[in-house]
Amino acid sequence: MSEGTKVVPRLDTDRLLDDPRTRIIVCCGSGGVGKTTTAAALGLRAAERGRHVVVLTVDPARRLAQSMGLSSLDNTPRPVPLSDDAAAGGTLHAMMLDMKRTFDEIVEAHADPDRAGQILANPFYQSLSSSFAGTQEYMAMEKLGQLRRTEQWDLIVVDTPPSRSALDFLDAPQRLSRFLDGRLIKLLTAPTRAGGRAYLKVVNVSFSVITGIVTKVLGAQVLRDVQTFVSAFDTMFGGFRERAEDTYRLLQTPGTAFLVVATPEPDALREASYFVERLSEDRMPLAGLILNRVHRSPAARLSAARSQAAAEALLPVGGPADNAHSAGSNGGGAPLADATRYPLVVAALRLHAERMQLIAAERRLAQRFSAAHPAVPVARVIAQPEDVHDLAALRVIGQSLSDN
């Protein structure tokens, strides 16, 4: 019907949530598109449809915790109280990733107490574990793997870190490998691996050149700290990489569903296209696109043009010009159309015209995305006039997803 569009496959989120084979749902998308809220809404809906769900979020939005009736989220899955009548026997837990604590726990679990203490005290470890964006990606993978291994939940919904490039988590295992197999780390660990006296034999000229430069730039103490860190960490590295690779492979299995979240805006959809392509490159199972905050109109029969014309018809000739509306930049009241008997109607018609234009623009963007990715199923979430504050609001979003 709508201007010769091809049929875009519909993303049936309820079927996805109800399918017991769906074990992991990963929400990815650029910053500010509502990934975390979408993840929470999906988790809630799945739980209310009878699944045992844990939502793992990396976004420290306090509101989200509050919307799920939790005062805080602290790296441990906390039960979210569901209303009795809604629960079809399902349960919902939520947790927020604390990357430093996750990292510390891994160190404590995989190194003897002495060595663990050494690692935890090392300044490089402290920097790595608390401030590196990549650490967050890697720890999200690690936590996901941990949650999956407990077999305590039959569905894990996770949102991805708001990183520079939001698919960094896919690179985490490779980056770790590259890091571990790098020439530098071999050089740095060589002395300890070969044992004290053999140092000189193993170390070649290029190493001394490098250490010369590193010492000159960073100072000798930095190099010593790095070496201490690397050698203390050395025994654990293998396990790290293995688990990262396991989780990576787990993500590729059919039990995982990737949902790309975007708003109908040029930047977000451009990013979404990139994610779709990247996921396919990595052979990750993409379930579809969630188009978030899509506008609709309850008076869609009235076109933008007619609405605008009607508004003008209500204004006397020579009255406030069209662009009176876009002048001024204050969000406060800028009453216009004093000259009309129907100021409210004029305002309503103009608002409506604007909304219809927005809807048309959003539709064009969505069509452009679907033209480039015709096989990607799409589900829409209608823009809500207010922010999410409670389970009821999350439920509305889940319902909107299902209705689309």
Added chain:
Amino acid sequence: MAEDNLMPVRARDTDWEGVRLHVVTGKGGTGKTTLAGALALALASAGGRVLLMEVEGRQGIAQLFDCPPLPYGEHKVAVAPGTSTVPGGDVYAIAADAESALIDYLEMFYNLRHAGRTLTRLGIVDFATTIAPGLRDVLLTGKAAEATRRRTGGAPLYDAVVMDAPPTGRISRFLNIASEVSGLAKAGPIRAHADTVQRVIRSPETAVHFVTVLEEMPVQETLDGIAELRGLSEGGLQLGAVMINMVRPTALTDDQLTAAARGHLDRHELVLGLKTAGIEGSLGPDGSTAVADGLAAELGEHATQVLNQREHRRVLTSAGQPCYDLPLITDGMDLAGLYRLAAALQEQGAA
């Protein structure tokens, strides 16, 4: 002679006299890069030369100014509008990355360009910035500080530097260089470098601006970010403006807003108005009633949104920083839109 702040003469004072490094942060999706670009244009309108720097490897500036991806280096991307008496200045842009910044740094201070290349080739920079991200941040902030201080013929090369910085959630760590690096390098050149950078970042020459939209989460993040920076600022980190992006004016009076938000609009007036406008006839027998209901619902949503936004604005204002309103660009963000935003910033005293 070589006065530090030899600024071009301006018609009037701006809110940020003396600030030469503008750090722009904001939650993802609020238009941080766009407003950083607009601010650079606005600053360049007084003439002179402004450098716009991005640090996250997204090539957002190239997209914004509709030019091919920026190779490393400082390239002219736009000419500011200027006025009838003063021709507009130039906006240069750089997509800074840690490795190139390190090479520049080694060359500039140690004449070790070749060594820098070797370090990069061997993956050392990658390694160092992987295990010690604070080093990456210090290289990037260092690049901004260096560009701010760079001089040619006794005067600063750039009249201002605008940095499209990491998002609000990471900004305080990004700017808190000394403590990031102090644990890692207790002495030595990097430490000395970090201390220099820290001095620039914490001088009155630097201000940190926040971009937000009038929605709950971005507003909350902005307030958190401001509080965090205030927490670090015993060393004098200067908070800048709050740039409220995507502001839409409303045509409704306060009474109408309240009524619409509560669903108490005068439906009779709507129906009558629509009839007068001739909407009725072509939409079927009860057309205008259905349309009137639809429009009333839309007005209600609009009113709720406007009232929420006012509340968000009130909360933002309470943070005590100057606020600038930037209009929503409805017909797609392009260069024309960018110039409009730049003009809005200028009108409100940002530049």
